[in-house]
Amino acid sequence: MGNEAQPQDATASVDFQEVQQTERFKTLRKRHRSFVFPMAVIFLLWYFAYVLLADYAVAFMSTKVWGNINVGLLLGLLQFVTTFGITAWYVSYSNRKLDPIAAEIRNEIEGHQFDKDGNVIHGGAK
Amino acid sequence: MNTTMVPAVEVAALKDTTLLNMGIFALFVAVTMVIVFRASRNNKTAADYYAAGRSFTGSQNGTAIAGDYLSAASFLGITGAIAINGYDGFLYSIGFLVAWLVALLLVAELLRNTGKFTMADVLSFRLRQRPVRIAAALSTLAVCFFYLLAQMAGAGSLISLLLGISDWGGQALVIIVVGALMIMYVLIGGMKGTTWVQIIKAILLIAGAAVMTAMVLAIYGFNLSSLLGSAAEAANNPNILNPGLQYGKTETSKLDFMSLGLALVLGTAALPHVLMRFYTVPTAKEARKSVVWAIWLIGLFYLFTLVLGYGAAALVGAETIKSAPGGVNSAAPLLAFHLGGPLLLGFISAVAFATILAVVAGLTITAAASFAHDIYANVISKGKADATTEVKVARRTVVVIGVLAILGGIFANGQNVAFLVALAFAVAASANLPTIVYSLFWKKFTTQGAVWSMYGGLAAAILLIAFSPVVSGAKTSMIPGANFAIFPLSNPGIVSIPLAFFLGWLGTVLDKRREDPAKQAEMEVRSLTGIGAEKAVDH
Numbered sequence: 001m002g003n004e005a006q007p008q009d010a011t012a013s014v015d016f017q018e019v020q021q022t023e024r025f026k027t028l029r030k031r032h033r034s035f036v037f038p039m040a041v042i043f044l045l046w047y048f049a050y051v052l053l054a055d056y057a058v059a060f061m062s063t064k065v066w067g068n069i070n071v072g073l074l075l076g077l078l079q080f081v082t083t084f085g086i087t088a089w090y091v092s093y094s095n096r097k098l099d100p101i102a103a104e105i106r107n108e109i110e111g112h113q114f115d116k117d118g119n120v121i122h123g124g125a126k
Numbered sequence: 127m128n129t130t131m132v133p134a135v136e137v138a139a140l141k142d143t144t145l146l147n148m149g150i151f152a153l154f155v156a157v158t159m160v161i162v163f164r165a166s167r168n169n170k171t172a173a174d175y176y177a178a179g180r181s182f183t184g185s186q187n188g189t190a191i192a193g194d195y196l197s198a199a200s201f202l203g204i205t206g207a208i209a210i211n212g213y214d215g216f217l218y219s220i221g222f223l224v225a226w227l228v229a230l231l232l233v234a235e236l237l238r239n240t241g242k243f244t245m246a247d248v249l250s251f252r253l254r255q256r257p258v259r260i261a262a263a264l265s266t267l268a269v270c271f272f273y274l275l276a277q278m279a280g281a282g283s284l285i286s287l288l289l290g291i292s293d294w295g296g297q298a299l300v301i302i303v304v305g306a307l308m309i310m311y312v313l314i315g316g317m318k319g320t321t322w323v324q325i326i327k328a329i330l331l332i333a334g335a336a337v338m339t340a341m342v343l344a345i346y347g348f349n350l351s352s353l354l355g356s357a358a359e360a361a362n363n364p365n366i367l368n369p370g371l372q373y374g375k376t377e378t379s380k381l382d383f384m385s386l387g388l389a390l391v392l393g394t395a396a397l398p399h400v401l402m403r404f405y406t407v408p409t410a411k412e413a414r415k416s417v418v419w420a421i422w423l424i425g426l427f428y429l430f431t432l433v434l435g436y437g438a439a440a441l442v443g444a445e446t447i448k449s450a451p452g453g454v455n456s457a458a459p460l461l462a463f464h465l466g467g468p469l470l471l472g473f474i475s476a477v478a479f480a481t482i483l484a485v486v487a488g489l490t491i492t493a494a495a496s497f498a499h500d501i502y503a504n505v506i507s508k509g510k511a512d513a514t515t516e517v518k519v520a521r522r523t524v525v526v527i528g529v530l531a532i533l534g535g536i537f538a539n540g541q542n543v544a545f546l547v548a549l550a551f552a553v554a555a556s557a558n559l560p561t562i563v564y565s566l567f568w569k570k571f572t573t574q575g576a577v578w579s580m581y582g583g584l585a586a587a588i589l590l591i592a593f594s595p596v597v598s599g600a601k602t603s604m605i606p607g608a609n610f611a612i613f614p615l616s617n618p619g620i621v622s623i624p625l626a627f628f629l630g631w632l633g634t635v636l637d638k639r640r641e642d643p644a645k646q647a648e649m650e651v652r653s654l655t656g657i658g659a660e661k662a663v664d665h
Contacts, residue, residue, distance in 0.1 A: 014648075062365075070368065090230060102656060
C-alpha cells in the first residue's frame with residue numbers, strides 16, 4: 001500500500017467508526033468545532049474589514065486621534081491585540097474543554113474498549 | 127531633526143565595515159556548524175532526519191518556527207517597505223501575523239495527530255494514496271521553489287549592501303557560497319541541525335531588533351507620536367503615516383492589495399515548511415504550544431519592525447535608502463549603522479545572513495523530505511523502500527535542490543524579496559489550504575475533489591503569475607522587454623484561492639466513487655484525540 005500514515009499495531013484493531021458514534025466523541029467534536037469555526041469566521045471578517053478600510057477608506061484611517069497616531073495605526077495595533085487575545089482564549093479553552101475529554105477517549109481506546117470483534121489484543125496497554 | 131546630509135557619509139562608511147561584517151558572520155557559521163555536527167550524531171532513522179526524532183519542546187519549536195518564518199523578507203523587506211511606503215508596509219506584517227490563527231485553530235494539532243513527516247501524509251490519509259500524494263508533493267515542491275527563490279534573491283541584494291560587492295559576478299559567487307553552506311547544514315544536520323540554526327537565529331534576530339527598537343524609541347523619548355512626526359517630516363510627506371501610499375494609487379493596485387491580503391492570511395497555515403515543523407514535537411499539545419510561542423514572538427517582532435521602519439524613514443531617510451546598494455532592503459542595516467556604528471551593523475548583517483541560511487535550510491529539508499518520502503518511497507517504490515534508502519534519497523535531493531536554489535537565486539537577483547514571498551503564499555493558499563481544510567472537516571470530501579482542487583489551485587496560481595506584471599510588461603518585471611501580462615494583478619490569490627475551494631467542492635460532488643467511511647472515522651478520531659499519533663524517538 002505504501003501508506004505510512006496507516007495505523008500502527010497499537011490501533012490496528014480499533015473500530016474507529018464505533019468510537020466516532022460515541023456520545024463522548026461527538027461532544028469532543030462539537031466542542032472543538034463550535035469554538036474554532038465561529039472564531040475563524042470572526043477573525044477573518046475582522047481582518048478583511050480592516051484591509052478594506054485601509055484600501056478604500058483612506059480618509060477615515062488617516063484621521064488623527066492623538067498627536068500623530070491615527071485611526072489606521074490604532075486599528076492595526078488592535079489586530080495585534082485581538083490575535084494575542086484569541087490565542088490565549090483558545091489555549092485556555094483547549095486546556096479546560098478539549099484536552100481532558102480527548103485524554104479520556106484515548107484511554108478508553110488504549111484500554112481496548114473499541115476493539116473489533118474477534119480481533120482483540122490481549123494484555124493491557126503499555 | 128534634519129538628517130538628509132548625514133546618510134551619504136553612512137553609505138560610504140558601510141564599505142569600510144566589510145571585514146567586520148564578514149568576521150561576525152563567519153563566527154555565526156562556525157558556532158552553528160559545531161552545533162549542527164553535535165546534533166547530527168543521533169541522525170539514524172527517517173524520523174530523526176525529517177522530524178528531529180520528534181524531540182523538541184513546544185517552546186523550542188515555537189522559537190524555531192519564528193526563526194523559519196521571520197525570513198529576510200520580513201526583516202529587511204518589511205522594515206524597508208515601512209521606511210519607503212509607510213503604513214502600507216505595516217499592513218503586510220499584520221497579514222503575516224493574523225494568519226497564524228488559521229494555523230492555531232484549524233491546522234496545527236489536527237495535522238500533528240494524523241501525519242508523520244509531510245503535508246501529503248495528512249492529505250492522503252483517507253483518500254487514494256497515489257494521486258493525492260503526487261499532487262501534494264508537487265505543490266510542496268512548487269511552494270518551496272518560490273520561497274527559496276525569494277530568499278536567494280534576497281541574499282544577492284544583502285551581499286551587495288554588506289560586502290560592497292556590486293557587480294553581478296561577485297554577487298553570484300557569494301550566492302554560491304551561501305547555497306553551499308546551506309547544503310552542508312541540511313546534509314549533515316537534518317531537521318535537528320536545521321532547527322537549532324533556526325532557534326539561534328530567531329533569538330539573535332529578535333534580540334537585535336529589540337535593541338534597535340529601544341534605541342530608536344529612546345531618541346524620541348519613548349514617544350511613538352514624535353517618532354511618526356519626525357518620519358513624516360523627513361519623508362516630506364505626511365501620507366507616510368496613512369494607508370494607500372503603495373497600494374492606493376489605482377483601483378487595480380487596491381484590488382491587488384486585497385488579493386495579497388487574502389494570500390497572506392490563508393497561505394501561512396498551508397506552507398509545507400511550516401507544517402513540517404509540527405512533526406518535530408512529541409504531541410499535539412506541544413504543537414499547540416509551538417504555535418502560541420510563535421505567535422507571541424512573531425507579533426512582538428512585527429511591532430519592532432513598525433518602529434524600525436519609521437525609525438529608518440526618520441533617521442536615515444527614504445532617498446538614502448533607495449540609493450544605497452540593496453535598495454529598499456538596506457533600510458534595516460543602514461539604521462543599525464546610524465544607531466550603533468560598524469559593530470551593530472556587523473551584528474545585524476550577520477543576523478540577516480543567518481536568517482537567509484536558516485530559512486533556506488528549512489525549505490530545502492522540506493522539499494527533500496517531500497520528494498524522498500512522498501514521491502520516491504510511496505509512489506515510485508510503492509512503500510517498499512527501507513528508511514535508510516529513503517534518507518539517502520532525501521540527502522541527494524538536498525544537493526539537487528540546493529543547486530537549483532543557487533541558480534534561481536542568481537537569476538532572480540534584484541527582485542523585491544517580500545513580494546516573491548507573497549507569491550509563495552498565494553500558491554500555498556490556493557494549492558494546499560482547501561484540501562487541508564476539506565480533508566480535516568468535510569466528511570464527504572473525495573480524492574477527485576482533492577486532485578481537482580490541488581492541481582486547479584496550483585495551475586491557476588502559477589499561470590496567473592506567469593501572465594501578470596510580475597513576469598512581464600512593467601519596469602520591475604522579471605522579463606522587462608516583453609509584455610504578455612494579460613492578468614492585471616501581481617498577486618493571483620483573489621482568483622486562485624476561491625477557485626481552488628470551488629474545484630474541491632465540485633470535484634467531490636461530481637465524484638462517483640465514495641471514500642471509505644472507516645478511514646474517515648479513523649482520521650477524525652485520531653485528529654481530535656491524538657490516539658496512535660507518532661511518538662518521540664527514544665535515544
